[in-house]
Amino acid sequence: DGETNGGPAILSPVSGFKTERVLRDSARxxxxxxxxxxxxxxxxxxxxxxxxxxxxLEEMLKTSTVKLEMKNDIYSTYxxxxxxxxxxxxxxxxxxxxxxxxxxxxxxxxxxxxxxxDDYSAITLPYISSQxxxxxxxxxxxxxxxxxxxxxxxxxxxxxGFVLLPDFKWNQKQLDDLYLIAIVHRRGIKxxxxxxxxxxxxxxxxxxxxxxxxxxxYSIPPSKLRVYLHYQPSYYHLHVHITSLDYEAPGCGVERAxxxxxxxxxxxxxxxxxxxxxxxxxxxxxxxLLLKFREAGKL
Amino acid sequence: DGETNGGPAILSPVSGFKTERVLRDSARxxxxxxxxxxxxxxxxxxxxxxxxxxxxLEEMLKTSTVKLEMKNDIYSTYxxxxxxxxxxxxxxxxxxxxxxxxxxxxxxxxxxxxxxxDDYSAITLPYISSQxxxxxxxxxxxxxxxxxxxxxxxxxxxxxGFVLLPDFKWNQKQLDDLYLIAIVHRRGIKxxxxxxxxxxxxxxxxxxxxxxxxxxxYSIPPSKLRVYLHYQPSYYHLHVHITSLDYEAPGCGVERAxxxxxxxxxxxxxxxxxxxxxxxxxxxxxxxLLLKFREAGKL
Numbered sequence: 001d002g003e004t005n006g007g008p009a010i011l012s013p014v015s016g017f018k019t020e021r022v023l024r025d026s027a028r029x030x031x032x033x034x035x036x037x038x039x040x041x042x043x044x045x046x047x048x049x050x051x052x053x054x055x056x057l058e059e060m061l062k063t064s065t066v067k068l069e070m071k072n073d074i075y076s077t078y079x080x081x082x083x084x085x086x087x088x089x090x091x092x093x094x095x096x097x098x099x100x101x102x103x104x105x106x107x108x109x110x111x112x113x114x115x116x117x118d119d120y121s122a123i124t125l126p127y128i129s130s131q132x133x134x135x136x137x138x139x140x141x142x143x144x145x146x147x148x149x150x151x152x153x154x155x156x157x158x159x160x161g162f163v164l165l166p167d168f169k170w171n172q173k174q175l176d177d178l179y180l181i182a183i184v185h186r187r188g189i190k191x192x193x194x195x196x197x198x199x200x201x202x203x204x205x206x207x208x209x210x211x212x213x214x215x216x217x218y219s220i221p222p223s224k225l226r227v228y229l230h231y232q233p234s235y236y237h238l239h240v241h242i243t244s245l246d247y248e249a250p251g252c253g254v255e256r257a258x259x260x261x262x263x264x265x266x267x268x269x270x271x272x273x274x275x276x277x278x279x280x281x282x283x284x285x286x287x288x289l290l291l292k293f294r295e296a297g298k299l
Numbered sequence: 300d301g302e303t304n305g306g307p308a309i310l311s312p313v314s315g316f317k318t319e320r321v322l323r324d325s326a327r328x329x330x331x332x333x334x335x336x337x338x339x340x341x342x343x344x345x346x347x348x349x350x351x352x353x354x355x356l357e358e359m360l361k362t363s364t365v366k367l368e369m370k371n372d373i374y375s376t377y378x379x380x381x382x383x384x385x386x387x388x389x390x391x392x393x394x395x396x397x398x399x400x401x402x403x404x405x406x407x408x409x410x411x412x413x414x415x416x417d418d419y420s421a422i423t424l425p426y427i428s429s430q431x432x433x434x435x436x437x438x439x440x441x442x443x444x445x446x447x448x449x450x451x452x453x454x455x456x457x458x459x460g461f462v463l464l465p466d467f468k469w470n471q472k473q474l475d476d477l478y479l480i481a482i483v484h485r486r487g488i489k490x491x492x493x494x495x496x497x498x499x500x501x502x503x504x505x506x507x508x509x510x511x512x513x514x515x516x517y518s519i520p521p522s523k524l525r526v527y528l529h530y531q532p533s534y535y536h537l538h539v540h541i542t543s544l545d546y547e548a549p550g551c552g553v554e555r556a557x558x559x560x561x562x563x564x565x566x567x568x569x570x571x572x573x574x575x576x577x578x579x580x581x582x583x584x585x586x587x588l589l590l591k592f593r594e595a596g597k598l
Binding site for chain 2: 013014015017018019022025026027028029030031032034045047049050051052054057058061062063064065066074075076077078079080081082083084085087088089090091092093094095096097109110111112113114136137140141146147150168171174176177222223224225226228244245246247248249252254255257258259261262265269270277278280282299
């Protein structure tokens with residue numbers, strides 16, 4: 001995987017990357033998603049500048065050079081050039097990438113769908129089943145065939161247990177953008193829609209032991225954490241998102257996120273809450289599920 | 300300002316900066332605001348990583364080194380170290396800075412509160428009542444004593460009517476960040492907590508006529524809009540937020556926003572839903588209500 005250059009770092013395996021097009025570009029997030037070719041294979045590269053680290057701030061200011069851009073009264077602006085090791089860029093490579101990956105990251109307009117319980121049975125469930133989205137990578141994690149060293153906490157119970165590990169999006173260098181995922185051991189719970197009051201022990205276990213583990217490992221109390229599920233999820237094996245409250249994580253908007261504490265309360269009051277309710281969620285214009293809703297005259 | 304080092308860039312005038320404290324730190328925006336001293340003077344430094352430039356992307360990938368972080372199946376992540384001139388940090392210096400500058404940039408930590416129905420009666424309601432927050436400016440709008448020319452739509456019905464107008468945060472120059480507020484004519488509904496099924500006609504009226512008005516005035520269909528209430532609201536007279544779905548508006552996170560369509564459904568199923576449920580919301584550390592919860596041993 002890439003050539004070594006004799007130094008502490010390896011020559012980038014992405015150095016031979018040939019850009020085809022920029023799929024998405026967020027000036028606010030300092031992130032770019034690029035589709036291209038790597039060693040003749042389709043690849044998607046995600047580059048994201050890392051948050052500024054407080055622990056190396058003084059060192060960075062001391063060892064950087066600057067160019068003056070503008071000076072006006074008490075205000076001045078500069079372009080600062082920092083030593084590379086103090087200013088890293090988080091790089092994610094998906095290779096070989098399928099058309100699905102490319103589509104996933106391509107910026108697309110989104111639309112809100114209002115999915116009734118009947119819509120779920122008639123439109124969404126048949127669609128999910130027909131696609132047979134692979135969750136092999138999830139099973140790899142649960143079976144310790146991959147990412148075993150990244151696991152922060154595990155409750156191995158097959159019924160209420162889960163694995164807690166950092167989300168890909170988090171580089172783990174600063175707690176500001178803490179992003180963890182709790183993946184349940186139990187298979188077959190596709191999403192929020194499948195949950196009933198029978199699943200309350202599982203959900204409460206994640207809420208209790210998951211948050212205890214975060215407190216223990218990162219010294220962050222529950223009152224500083226946003227704990228939620230996505231609907232639609234990006235993969236159909238039940239998982240819970242845990243992000244730092246101070247971090248406006250992508251996907252934490254009211255149109256897609258459901259607080260775990262609300263889910264628990266709603267199921268306590270009505271076991272069929274998530275079976276029967278109309279649930280609102282955003283879908284991208286190129287999402288095949290959106291086409292299904294459109295074909296059914298629901299958009 | 301700063302010493303030159305004979306090269307194309309100057310030695311950073313910020314190199315002698317002595318950090319006192321980090322005022323604010325946004326992991327998402329890759330920005331940090333720092334208060335400190337520069338040449339014996341008070342100073343604020345703002346560092347912001349720059350968006351990734353498409354025009355230097357290939358050069359950057361070619362000339363960077365990487366360290367492998369994780370590999371699982373087709374996914375791998377790296378720490379990429381780019382040449383400094385391709386990875387600059389925008390630096391703003393305010394010097395000498397006043398106490399006002401420092402306060403302006405000071406971030407207040409937020410904490411999640413879990414407010415039960417009883418907590419509301421015992422802590423929140425007495426606090427709201429004791430403060431007698433003025434909503435005179437809201438009454439001025441409803442009575443056309445202010446902002447009358449900004450009104451986009453009005454249903455004057457005293458029971459189910461409302462006024463629709465642009466939020467202050469929206470400059471109305473582009474639809475990307477459309478932000479409207481529907482303020483109900485009826486007085487005395489402080490927030491979500493007060494709503495019962497008796498209020499369904501009012502809520503449905505806003506959902507129907509409010510969205511029709513947006514469609515008519517801005518040609519934006521309901522499927523492109525996020526329609527929600529805040530809890531806690533920033534003022535205690537019932538109002539509904541309408542923002543463009545593509546715009547991640549501040550305050551649209553799951554920890555504070557409640558979709559109007561969910562509120563309607565929940566009240567249909569249980570008239571006392573918002574009276575009895577534990578509702579989660581964030582409060583800033585300097586919020587007087589947070590102190591009340593702390594005094595009551597609830598945080």
